[in-house]
Each structure stands twice: as C-alpha cells, then as structure tokens.
Amino acid sequence: MKSEPDTVCALATPPGIGSIAVIRLSGPRTFDILDQITRGMKPSRQPSGTVRLGWVEDSNRREIDHVMISVFRTPKSYTGEDLAEISCHGNQLIADTIIKLLRQHGCRLAEPGEFTRRAVLAGKLTLSQAEAVLDLIHAQTTAALRSALNRYEGGISKLVTQLAEELRNLVADAEYQLGFDEPDTQPLNLAKRVKQLTRKLDRIITRGKQNQYVYKGAEVAIVGRPNVGKSSLFNRLLGQKRAVVTPAPGTTRDRIDASIVLGDAQIKLTDTGGITGRSAGTISRPAAAQTCKAIEQSDLVLTVFDGSRPAASADQEVFKAACRHRAIYIINKSDKPRRFEPDFLNGNPGIAVSALTGTGIGRLRSMIARRFRLNLGTVVTSTRHLELLEECRTALNHSRKAPDAETSAFELKAALDALGKIDAPCTSTDILNRVFSRFCVGK
Ligand SMILES: Nc1nc2c(ncn2[C@@H]2O[C@H](COP(=O)(O)OP(=O)(O)OP(=O)(O)O)[C@@H](O)[C@H]2O)c(=O)[nH]1
Ligand SMILES: [Mg+2]
Numbered sequence: 001m002k003s004e005p006d007t008v009c010a011l012a013t014p015p016g017i018g019s020i021a022v023i024r025l026s027g028p029r030t031f032d033i034l035d036q037i038t039r040g041m042k043p044s045r046q047p048s049g050t051v052r053l054g055w056v057e058d059s060n061r062r063e064i065d066h067v068m069i070s071v072f073r074t075p076k077s078y079t080g081e082d083l084a085e086i087s088c089h090g091n092q093l094i095a096d097t098i099i100k101l102l103r104q105h106g107c108r109l110a111e112p113g114e115f116t117r118r119a120v121l122a123g124k125l126t127l128s129q130a131e132a133v134l135d136l137i138h139a140q141t142t143a144a145l146r147s148a149l150n151r152y153e154g155g156i157s158k159l160v161t162q163l164a165e166e167l168r169n170l171v172a173d174a175e176y177q178l179g180f181d182e183p184d185t186q187p188l189n190l191a192k193r194v195k196q197l198t199r200k201l202d203r204i205i206t207r208g209k210q211n212q213y214v215y216k217g218a219e220v221a222i223v224g225r226p227n228v229g230k231s232s233l234f235n236r237l238l239g240q241k242r243a244v245v246t247p248a249p250g251t252t253r254d255r256i257d258a259s260i261v262l263g264d265a266q267i268k269l270t271d272t273g274g275i276t277g278r279s280a281g282t283i284s285r286p287a288a289a290q291t292c293k294a295i296e297q298s299d300l301v302l303t304v305f306d307g308s309r310p311a312a313s314a315d316q317e318v319f320k321a322a323c324r325h326r327a328i329y330i331i332n333k334s335d336k337p338r339r340f341e342p343d344f345l346n347g348n349p350g351i352a353v354s355a356l357t358g359t360g361i362g363r364l365r366s367m368i369a370r371r372f373r374l375n376l377g378t379v380v381t382s383t384r385h386l387e388l389l390e391e392c393r394t395a396l397n398h399s400r401k402a403p404d405a406e407t408s409a410f411e412l413k414a415a416l417d418a419l420g421k422i423d424a425p426c427t428s429t430d431i432l433n434r435v436f437s438r439f440c441v442g443k
Contacts, residue, residue: 004028005081005118008110009102011095012442018090023098024442025107026115030082033105034069037098041069043084048073056086056098064101065094079115080122113439117432126423127435128156131382134439135215143264143374144214147381155379159204160422163392166197167416174409194400194412201393208380208389213299213372215381217266220368221294223322224304225314226250226274229332232355233304234258234271237365243271250274255290263369270294275318292321300371301327307352308336316344328367334359384422384434391418 007027013020025033031044039061041054050071056064068087077083088094103109111117116133119125125133132151139145170190177190222230226249234243234256243256256271272291295301303322305315319329319342329350331340335357351367353360380386392415399411424431 006108007033007106008114009099009107010110010114010442011099012085013090015092015095016090017092020087021090021092021095023086023088023095023102024083024110024115025086025102026077026079026081026083026110026118027107028082029106030084031071033102033107034084034086036105037101038069039063043069043071046071048076056088056101058097058101059104064097065089067098075122075124078124079118080124081118083115110441111436112441113436113443114441116439116443117436120432126154126157127431128160128382128385128423129154131384131435132156133443135381137440137443139215140217140266141214141261141264147211147214147374147379150379151381156385157423159379160419163197163201164416164419167392167412167419170194170197171409171412171416174405174412178405178409190408191400194396198393198396198400201389201396204378204380205386205389205393207375207378208386210373210375211378211381212383212386213265214374217268218299218372219268219270219297220300220302221270221272221291221298222302222304223272223275223291223295224318225276225306225312228274228304228306229355230274230304231256231271233302233330233332233353234269236355236358236361237269255294262365263372264374265369265372267368267372270298274314275321276314295321295325298325300368301325302330302368303327304330304332305340305342305350306333307331307338307340308333310339311342311344315340315342319344326371328364330364388418388422392416 005027007025007029009023009025012022012024034043037056037058039055039057041052043052046052046069048071051068053066053068056067058064065088070085070087072078072083074080074082086098088098099109116125116130120127120130129152132148135148136145136152139148170193174190222234224230231243231245231252235241235245238258238260242258244251250273252271252273255273258269260267260269272294273288275288275291301322303318305311305318329345329348331350331352332355334352335354351360351364353364355361380389395411395415395418399408399415402408402411421431
C-alpha cells in the first residue's frame with residue numbers, strides 16, 4: 001500500500017533580517033496543521049488562491065507573530081499538493097519559532113529542492129523545467145535569466161519532443177525494413193537521414209557548450225612578460241584600481257582575481273605575475289607555476305605584449321604558453337611609437353590598446369564578450385542535457401556504422417532512450433538526486 005507523503009516545511013526566503021520571511025509547507029496535512037497553530041483564521045476553510053491575516057500562536061496560546069497565510073489547494077499549487085505560505089515578520093527568531101511549531105505538529109523539514117521535486121513527481125513541471133527553476137534563481141546576467149525563462153516555459157521539452165519525433169520515425173522505418181530484409185546481411189537504407197539528424201545534434205551540442213559560459217561563468221587570465229601592462233589592463237577592464245602598477249618589472253607576484261560581467265557572462269578575470277624567458281629570472285618559480293596554472297584553467301587567455309618595445313624571447317615564451325588555448329593577442333602601450341614587430345604571431349595582427357589612455361579597450365571588451373555570448377540558436381545549456389545529447393549522438397553514429405540492420409535499429413532505440421532521459425518521467429531516483437542536489441532548502 002502506498003503511504004501518504006509527509007507534510008514538509010522550510011524557510012523559503014534567505015535567512016537573516018528582512019521585511020518579511022516566508023515559510024512554505026506542502027503535503028496532505030498542511031491545513032490541518034495550520035489550523036492548530038493559528039488564531040483568528042481557519043486556513044482549512046480558506047479558499048484556494050487567497051491570502052488572510054491572523055495570528056500564529058504556540059500550544060500555550062501565546063502569540064508568536066501576526067502573519068499572512070496564502071493557501072493553494074491540490075492540485076492547483078506549485079507542488080500539486082495542498083500548499084501554504086506563511087509570511088511573517090522577517091526576523092530569524094520568529095521564522096525559527098514557527099518552523100519549530102510546525103515540526104511539533106508533525107511537519108518534517110524539507111530536503112533541498114523538495115518542493116520542486118514534488119512538483120516534478122506530480123507532473124506539474126518537467127524535469128528540464130525544474131532545472132530551469134534553479135537556473136532562474138542563480139542567473140547572474142540578463143542573458144542567463146532570459147534563457148532560463150525560455151527553458152522554464154518548456155523550451156527544452158519542445159526541442160526533445162521534436163528530436164524524439166524524428167528518431168521515432170527512423171526507428172519505425174528501421175523496424176519496417178527489418179521485417180522484409182535479411183536482418184544480418186542488408187544494411188538499412190536510413191544512413192542519410194541518420195546523418196542529417198547527427199548534424200543537427202552537432203549544431204545543438206556546439207551551441208549548448210558555448211552557452212554554458214553564461215551559467216557557469218568564464219575564466220579569463222591576463223598573461224605576458226613582466227612590465228607589459230597586465231595589471232594596468234586588469235584595472236582598466238575592471239574600471240577600478242585593484243592591482244598595483246609600478247614602472248618596475250616583477251610588481252605582480254600572486255595572482256589576483258576579480259569578477260566582472262562582460263556581455264552575457266560573468267567573468268572571473270585574473271591578473272598574473274609576468275612570465276620571463278628561460279634566461280631571465282625576475283619572477284619566482286612558484287609565481288611562474290601559478291601563471292601556468294591560470295593559463296591551463298582559463299577559457300580565454302589575454303596575451304599581452306608591450307607594443308613600444310621590440311619583441312623579446314620572453315614574449316615568444318608567453319606566446320608558446322598561450323597559443324594552445326583560446327587567446328586574444330593584445331599589443332599594449334599603443335600611445336607610444338610601435339616597435340613590436342614579432343615574427344611568431346603567425347600573421348595574427350592582435351589588437352592594439354593603451355591601458356594608460358583607454359584607447360582600444362572598448363573594442364577589446366566587445367571581443368571578449370563575443371567569445372562568451374549566449375547562442376540563441378539553441379536553448380540547451382545544462383551539462384546533464386549536453387551529456388545526454390552526446391550519448392544520443394554516439395548511438396546515432398554507431399547506428400550508421402553498424403554491421404547489420406538489427407544492430408543499427410538497436411542503436412537507434414538507444415539514441416531515443418538517451419533523449420528520453422532529459423525529461424524522464426521521474427522513476428529514476430538517480431536522475432532526481434542529480435538534478436535536485438544543487439537546490440536550496442525551501443525551493
Ligand atoms: N605608456 C604606457 N604605459 C603603460 C601602459 N600600460 C602600462 N603602462 C606602464 O607600464 C608599467 C608597468 O605596468 P604594469 O601594469 O604594472 O605592468 P605588469 O605587466 O602588470 O607588470 P608586472 O606585474 O611587473 O609583470 C607602468 O609604469 C605602467 O604605467 C600603456 O598603455 N601605455
Ligand atoms: Mg602586474
């Protein structure tokens with residue numbers, strides 16, 4: 001026999017002092033419990049979708065707070081269950097006391113993401129919509145917000161339905177052909193359509209990976225030999241004097257991080273100690289190791305050269321360290337006569353800027369922003385979705401290269417299964433745990 005679900009409660013607003021605090025509870029005993037802790041109101045008789053004012057009191061009839069209670073009856077609530085929200089004064093002590101009271105009357109403290117999890121289990125939200133709820137809460141830029149809203153409205157489900165439809169047609173045709181042909185000898189004549197679908201997935205995956213920067217943020221390191229103006233550029237991009245700038249080489253030793261928004265993404269910008277040529281020795285080994293690590297970790301390397309001085313071997317070292325990564329080559333000090341004419345940049349003209357006067361900085365900002373722009377060609381951004389789309393693409397490739405028709409059809413079904421996991425009808429605890437592990441309590 002299926003047991004009745006617990007009634008759960010949690011603080012839905014951030015802890016601490018605020019004008020109000022909201023405590024949410026959901027489950028079959030919601031109104032029964034509320035009736036027991038309130039005076040001047042009977043939440044069990046309150047119509048769904050209404051708000052009433054009244055008192056919360058403890059078992060000795062002592063007043064705890066004057067509150068507003070919003071009532072949402074099953075199935076017309078966020079979780080699909082009976083749900084209520086108590087808005088009390090925004091004092092942590094009051095909120096804690098009310099939660100303690102609710103627990104004394106049989107409420108369990110909700111797990112992180114439990115309200116949204118219940119919404120998914122009740123079919124109120126698809127899994128990808130639930131993930132969008134999390135992205136909505138955590139979005140740091142307007143682009144990230146817009147894209148999360150699109151997914152909250154079902155953008156991923158639409159995409160999955162479309163792709164699954166195409167795949168299902170392929171599976172049906174494959175099975176139809178299997179009925180006629182010798183399964184072990186006749187290759188399926190579907191390779192062309194499978195390839196087309198694979199190409200479509202390629203595009204979605206590439207754009208989706210690009211979109212991840214909008215959510216996860218991007219790491220951008222400024223590197224170069226000592227004294228080329230890395231810290232000056234760092235300060236310019238930040239719009240404030242964070243890093244120390246001096247005329248002496250070797251000023252920056254430890255890396256300095258700062259956060260800025262450029263275009264659609266939140267960017268962690270890192271100023272590093274200068275990289276010297278092998279013969280020079282003005283920077284300590286640990287500092288050099290730190291700089292190399294910053295390059296390795298970066299999604300983009302801003303490689304700075306001093307445009308007013310001839311290229312040196314240290315510049316070439318810097319180029320060698322950075323060129324294996326996504327890089328922008330910056331020729332700084334453009335306010336001075338140009339003397340930097342290297343032969344190792346492979347024809348890349350770089351971008352001329354002056355960190356001192358600000359010339360070219362606007363163009364540089366746009367160049368960086370372009371690298372991390374939200375690609376509106378797809379709604380995909382999440383790692384979980386990308387992994388499943390990649391699994392789907394791998395199965396499609398196997399299907400195309402399969403030695404016989406039966407294996408080919410089997411792989412097509414595997415591709416369909418992978419796609420199905422994106423909005424899985426939630427029977428798998430593993431998938432649910434993975435999705436909801438990042439949620440906060442009360443959501
Ligand atoms: N003329 C001119 N001078 C600049 C420019 N950018 C930086 N400088 C000067 O170059 C010197 C070194 O600048 P920093 O920003 O400290 O250079 P850095 O690459 O961080 O140096 P280290 O931390 O020592 O590796 C300072 O005197 C700056 O004022 C520029 O665009 N034009
Ligand atoms: Mg510096």
